[in-house]
Amino acid sequence: MFKILFVVNNPDFFLSHRVKIALAAKEKGYDVHVATMQGESVKVIESLGLKHHVLMMSRSGTNPLSELKSLFSLYRLFKRVKPDLVHLVTIKPVLYGGIAARLARVPAVVYAISGLGFIFIRQKKGVDFLKGLIKYLYRIALGHTHSRVIFQNKDDCATLMQMGAVQSQQVVMIRGAGVDMEEFAPTLNEPPLPIKVTMVARLLKDKGVQEFVEAAKLDVEKKFVWQIAGGIDTGNPASITQAEFNNMQSYVNMLGERKDIAQLYAQSHIVVLPSYREGIPKSLLEAAASGKPIITTDVPGCRDAIIPDESGLLVPVKNAPAIYEAVMYLAHRADLRLSMGKAGRALAEREFAMPIIIDKHLAVYQALLEK
Structure with missing residues (x-):
């Protein structure tokens, strides 16, 4: 053996x-x-x-x-x-x-x-x-x-x-x-409005946490719900501090560590990950399997998790206004969100x-x- x-x-x-x-x-x-x-x-x-x-x-x-x-x-x-x-x-x-x-x-x-x-x-x-x-x-x-x-x-x-x-x-x-395709399965219908914009990641600066929060600040009329699921990682030098976490709560729903990511995606309309570089992010593979349109950065790993303009949108790295504009674009196009979600699910079934x-x-x- x-x-x-x-x-x-x-x-x-x-x-x-x-x-x-x-x-x-x-x-x-x-x-x-x-x-x-x-x-x-x-x-x-x-x-x-x-x-x-x-x-x-x-x-x-x-x-x-x-x-x-x-x-x-x-x-x-x-x-x-x-x-x-x-x-x-x-x-x-x-x-x-x-x-x-x-x-x-x-x-x-x-x-x-x-x-x-x-x-x-x-x-x-x-x-x-x-x-x-x-x-x-x-x-x-x-x-x-x-x-x-x-x-x-x-x-x-x-x-x-x-x-x-x-x-x-x-x-x-x-x-x-790998992704559990049964656990992360698409829902038949989108959740009710308002639009929920979700990021799932450890709270590291190189995951683009600060850019996500800056994009949320641009939503001055608070048309959308912006939320991040993830915890502070004290063992990582790139982690945000508790003080930064507390400040971010003024603009974004800071959900902390969550075990029910599949359910969280089911209740979301758009998934965002503005990371600086990845291997290939598991959170985006799970989002694709869940049939959600994705906004992510045009960097190694992140761009490999989507088919650009088919299952998601690419934005420049470290660019909060571009994230906000991409969210606005998808928020006003329900049919596009649906077609991107279907393309993402098909990609996940084929590759992930x-x-x-x-x-x-x-x-x-x-x-x-x-x-």
Whole structure:
């Protein structure tokens, strides 16, 4: 029996983005292990029959000594568990886990590139030493001779190939982590007016939270209901503060963390995500499956979640007036909202449905393990 070890820093992220793939692998006969940081959700992972290992890692720490300890703890974990294949998800597990897997001689590695992080978004004057270091780590981490690198969009793939971190034979394109098409199903009719404009995301500045709020401020007559579902992420340096959250409530309904996203979309007319860059945003895939028209930014990942002018509209990044104008445009065109919603649902059924994503992952595992 082949042993697969998933490495994800946040247990909640594993449950929201990878658990169904892990369970499908278990159903297929693999011995599935999961390594995450400690948290309440670990109990849920264990209750599903998945073997859990505590990951010693900080999500956003940059202390060199602590980061070296994280890398060494992954090396020890790999030597102890002896996986036949490790599946590394999110940036730190990919970087540190990739290096540790090479040192521990793990037979096969799958890297999941679900975005390149805020380092590749920020604009810094002069020499960006941290970005240079990250590029160097990518070249080392992704250099396993028996591996596949799963990309969610072509832009991230091109960036890492230009850096010399990835070879063409490693590349696999899988668009997202999958959507439950039954849970996120379209409603027969739109909800009653007024128009509800919904954003679902962690409250990070690079998700475009501030631009969404600025767009809501332009609705001076309060014709529409503007709302954001998502929580403050204290472990992320790009998170808004509690004071900023409180101030935003004057213009936008700040809903906090929500578990009923499917129901929230069912009660919405338009979904907006003005992010600066993504792998491919799960919230938009779920919105497409829900049959909702989408407004998002013309950046890597976001533009990959829609068919421009068919299932949604693209706006320039960091441009609140453009968001407001796009909302106004869709708000006054019920037939267009309906046709875009149908196009989005069809796209989700073709590209993003969970069985399609699961089968593609299992095929990657099988191809590596057979060799």
